[in-house]
Amino acid sequence: MKTNRILTSVVILALAATTFVTLKSDTTPGEDTGIAFKTLSFDEAKALAKEENKLIFIDAYTTWCGPCKYMAKNVFTQKAVGDYYNEHFINLKVDMEKGEGPILARKYAVRGYPTFLFLKPDGTIAKKTMGVTSPDNFIGWAKAAVDKK
Secondary structure, X not given: OHHHHHHHHHHHHXXXXXXXXXXXXXXXXXXXXXXXXXXXXXXXXXXXXXXXXXXXXXXXXXXXXXXXXXXXHHOOOOHHHHHHHHHHEEEEEEEOOOOOHHHHHHHOOOOOOOEEEEEOOOOOEEEEEEOOOOHXXXXXXXXHHHHOO
């Protein structure tokens, strides 16, 4: 009887520790090392981009898009990606089915997901691309946009 209680206690503690580690690892990566997405309207982002002499990066996504989720989890969270994007861009995530999303989707002819918009502070396109890619290619896309600045 006593052995069962000890075993049960050990199992509960192990599950609690595993849950804590899992939750911690799911929430931490992008916060400290990846792309720092801002919560701004499109007009606010344009004003800030002009003020800071940066381009605007928009991750045009939908909640149901598997490739969008892959990019968010595996590419946006990479330190090298975050370092480059945070230095050169005002970064926005925009759900293309909510809020300003449908308007921006029409304006920039977003036809598939994920679409990545690299915009000048006036809102004109410096580069537009889409799909899943590696962190190195993703940084390359950003560099190509910055070169058109």
